[in-house]
Amino acid sequence: MNNKKLIGLVGGVLIVLLIYFVLAVEFDGISYYPLDETAGTNVQDILSGIDGRVVNGDGDEWVTGLIGNAIEFDFTIESDEYVDFGNDTQFSSIRSISLWFFNKDSSGGVGGKQLVGRESDTNMTLVYIDNTQDIIYIDKTSSTVLTSGSAITRNAWHHIVLVFNGTNTTLYIDGEQDVSGASSTDQQFNTTNNLTIGGFSGGRTIKGILDEVGFWDRTLNSSDVSDLYNAGAGLGFPEIMVTLNSPSNGFQSIDTSFTFNATLKPNVDDLVNGTIFIWYENGTIFNETTNNSLSGTDPTNLLFTISNFVIDNYVWNMRGCQGNAIGQNCSFSPNNHTFLVSSFIENQTNFNSNTFETASETFSVNITTNGTAPTNGIFGYNGVGTTATIINTANNNYNLSSTIDVPVDIATGSFNFNFSIGGDEHNTSLQTQTISPIILTFCNSTINIPYINFTFKNETTAKETLSASIDSTFNFWLGSGTQTKNINLVNSTEKLNHSICFSPSNQTLNTNVSLTYNNGESQQRSFTSEPILTNTTLVQVLYLLPSSLGLFGQFQTRDVANNPISLVKAMITRVLGGSTITVASGFTDSSGLVIFFLNPDATYTATFSKSGFLDNVFTFVPTTDIRFVTMGGSVSVNGSNISIGLNYDIIPSNFSLNNNTLVDFGFNVTGNDAVTFISMNLTNSSGFSWAFQSNAGTGFISQTLNTSDNKTIVGRFEIRTAEENMTIVKVWVIGNEFEGDYSIFKQGKLFLDYGFADFIRLLLVVLTLFGIVIFMSKNEISDNNESKIAVVILLIWIFSLIGWLDNPAIISETGIAQFGKQYGIAILSTVAGVFFFVRRTFV
Incomplete structure (x- = not known):
């Protein structure tokens, strides 16, 4: 239905409702030709004044059209009649063409008939109807771009729209998209030829009627096309062009009085x-x-x-x-x-449009109120609200701000501010923020900027470089730590170093790291730390100790009331090669227990710390006995009632076992009637469960196992009450009869600790020395005492070279001290022998 005809029929009130609820296409194009003339050759452009003229007409062109009048062409009467609009520069910006066509051609014609185009004998851009009544579009390179999917029926009005969007050309027929294809150029009608309808100077005159021809410098959308089609009734150009100037669309104000401005342009x-x-x-x-x-x-x-x-x-x-x-x-x-x-105006919102997970971000909005101060500021981010700070900057101007850590595992954050003015609740406009992930991983071809590199050395004087495998857990974040990410990075391959990379590589990263590491020759150790990492790689050296050179030292933390304390951080350090190194670190378990594999011939420093307690720092030489560490500064520990009056024993009590031996393992718990369950779980070094025994309440549970060829047996002993659990872990080292240290002083200690079985190494040294001397004395193989002493001294040097005669009295880790520890006895023996030779020779 024609909009202007409707207005004439229904009157004022219905006009208001129509305009309020039904919006129409904007007549904001280059030129519009209603073709409502009744005589003459002038064709009026009621939009821009680019009028056209009828060429080769005979005066009977003006007929009744779809809307008002229209212009009729008949190639059988005037074979070269058309309307010429000239070559105004604005026509080079044509993006959309709309027209109504009443087809009267029953025969077609050679080459087709032009509806609209810019054509010459050598260069043409046109829309025409061909012999089969199809609509064809040819671009300025004379290439056919589109052909309609169906023919145009005769003796009926049809709405034809052609639009260009820079990459595609689309043809609409009667309000519906008919066909679309790629465009060969951005501006399809930017030739220098005159713009014409109905034909051109070389012919191609149509047989039919054209009405309501319009040209736009924008791409009409499907809604615009539908409005122009208007269910077949068409939409005529308005009698008056009304342009709304101010207030602008979407205007917001705290005022209560406004001046409204519009431009009215009549056309008749x-x-x-x-x-x-x-x-x-x-x-x-x-x-x-x-x-x-x-x-x-x-x-x-x-x-x-x-x-x-x-x-x-x-x-x-x-x-x-x-x-x-x-x-x-x-x-x-x-x-x-x-x-x-409104009671406020939202002036400006400030935030970073792109951010990263866990980063601290500050958001703010500036508002002007109607004189009432805002209160109860809340900042909402993805449905989570936090308190917003409200600051009065000047007069009725206020800043609302909030700082949060960005949530993880989302790609887009939505946020706004909520506040009250005069008892009414208000919201600022909803904004969005793009969130990129943070990634911590083993370095690879994509993420290749190392933030931390773990390397490994022996806890020996030489500090030999080692290979090891790691099992690590990282907790990491960019902001204040209220939002964090976690990842477990495991590499079971023994490597000289393990590099961990981070993306984005320009950020400072906060971490909590907990890892265990070992290799085939060493016992597993643990490491915990809270390093702040950057793209300047942190090299973290971790120390291992061969299984043959250490023992498991146990520490149990408790408060002044002898209640166990869990999650106490323990750090073990020592001086090695003149510098202090971190040997191992970790946290105590629910029973307050932590175990480290340490060198019994070295002196260490232990630091135990936990928030709410005073640090406990002490030096020690490792033994197999459990060491109790008392934490001062607090007497209230959650989960400590389980230990009140409790006694337990773990069998066997020693920490080393022989391989291929039957051993009785047991767990005896007494003294606390609140205990409801005890258990003993024995696993080997690979985690395979060998045995499990349990009992409802206190008592004794046991099982006999063959140690076989395993390196370790790990026992986990659990005690439960109705409210609490306590777990004790004990590790037994399994080996051959020799511990691997053959020094004479060590063998003496072994004899006291373990009996004759390990004392045999001492006997080997002594018997070797005496045997050689006796052999040399038999039949006077050597004719003097000097040769016997020389041979004995040589043997002492040999035993020193293989480490069987170390001096445990020396504990310093300097190079000279370590040399003296290994060769001191040989040096003293050599000095005594030389003195004997000199005395025999010169005295």
Whole structure:
């Protein structure tokens, strides 16, 4: 249905409802030709004034059209009749063409008939109807771009629209997309030839009627096309062009009075009046005011000042009338404008549009209120609210701000501020933020900037470089730590170093790391730390101790009331090669126990620390006995009742076992009637469960096992009450009869600890020395005592070289001290022998 005809039929009130609820296409193009002339050769452009002229007409061209009049062409009468619009520069910007066509051709014609185009004998861009009544589009390179999917029926009106979007050309027929294809150039109608309709100077005149021809410098969308088609009735150019100037669409203010401005441009008669319509958002009319003092045909700016607005959303439009004052020949602006009267204006929101998981971000918004201070500020991010700070910057201007750590595992964050003004709750506009992930992983070809590199050395004087495998857990973050990520990085391959990389590589990373590491020759050790990492790689050296050179030292933390304390951080250090190294670190378990594999011939420093307690720092030489560490500064420990009056024994009590031996393992718990369950779980070094025994309540549980060829047996002993659990871990080292240290002093200690079985190494040294001397004395193989002493000294050096005669009295780790520890006895023996030789020779 024609919009201008509807206005003439229904009158004022229905006009308002139509315009408020139904919006139409904008007639904001380059040129529009209604073709409503009744005589003559001039063809009026009512939009831009680029008028055309009828060429080779005979005066009977003007006929009744779809809307008003139209122009008819008949190639059987005038074979070269057409309308020429010239070559105005604006035509080079054509992006959309709309026209109505009534096809009267029953025969077609050679080469087809031109509807619209810019054509010459050598260069053409045109839309034409071919012999089979298809619509064809040819671009300026004379290449066929589109052919309609169906023929145009005769003796009926058809709406034809061609649009270009820079990459594609689309043909619409009767309101529906018919065909679309790639464009060969951005501006399809940018030739220098004249723009014509109905034919051109070389012929191609159509047989039919054209009406409502329009050209736009924008790409009409499907909704625009549907509006122009108007269910087959067409949409004529409005009698008056109404342009809404201010307030702008989407305007927001705290004022209650506004001046509304619109431009009215008549195209036929003098202006008569203009009326402003303002509705509430729900469609109820707020104000309707008319100015009846308009006149003339020039464009007129019409102003209305309207007051007494209350806080609400509003819609406004303006209607202009020409020719008479009874609602005929009137038009609205095709699109309404909305505006908001509010108690505040949102001036500016500040935030980083792109961020990373866990990063600390500050968000702020500046608002101006109607004089009432905002209160109860809340910042909402993805549905989670935090308190917002409100600061009065000047007069009625306020800043609301909040700083949060960005959540993890989401790609987009949505946020706004909520606050109250005068008891009413308000929200700022919803904003979004792009969130990129943070990634911590073993270095690879994609993520290749190392933040930390773990290397391994022997806990010996030489500090030999080693290979090891790791099992690590990282807790990491960028901001304050309220949002963190976790990852477990495991590499079971023994390597000289393990590099951990981070992305993005330009950020400072906070971490908590807990890892275990070992190799085939060493016992597993643990390491915990809280390093702050950057793209300047941190090299973290971790120390291992061969299984044959150490023992498991146990430490149990407790408070001054002898209650066990869990999650106490223990760090073990020592001086090695003149510098202090961290040997191992970890946390105590639920029973307050932590175990480290240490060298019994070295002196270590232990530091035990936990928030709420005083640090306990001490030096020690490792033994197999459990060492109790008392933490001062607090007497209240959660989960300590389980240990009150409790006694337990673990069998066997020693920490080393022989291989291929039957051993009785047991767990005896007494003294606490609240105990409801005890258990003993024995596993080997690979984690395979060998045995499990349990009992409901206190008592004794046991099992006999063959140690076989395993390196270790790990026992986990659990005690439960109705409210608490306590776990004790004990590790037994399994080996051959020799521990691997053959020094004479060590063998003496072994004899006291373990009996004759390990004392045999001492006997080997002594018997070797005596055997050689006796052999040399038999039949006087050596003819003097000097040769015997020389041989004995040589044997002593040999035993020193293989480490069987180390001196345990020396504990310093300097190079000279270590040399003296290994070769001191040989040196003293050599000095004594030389003194004997000199004395025999010269005295």
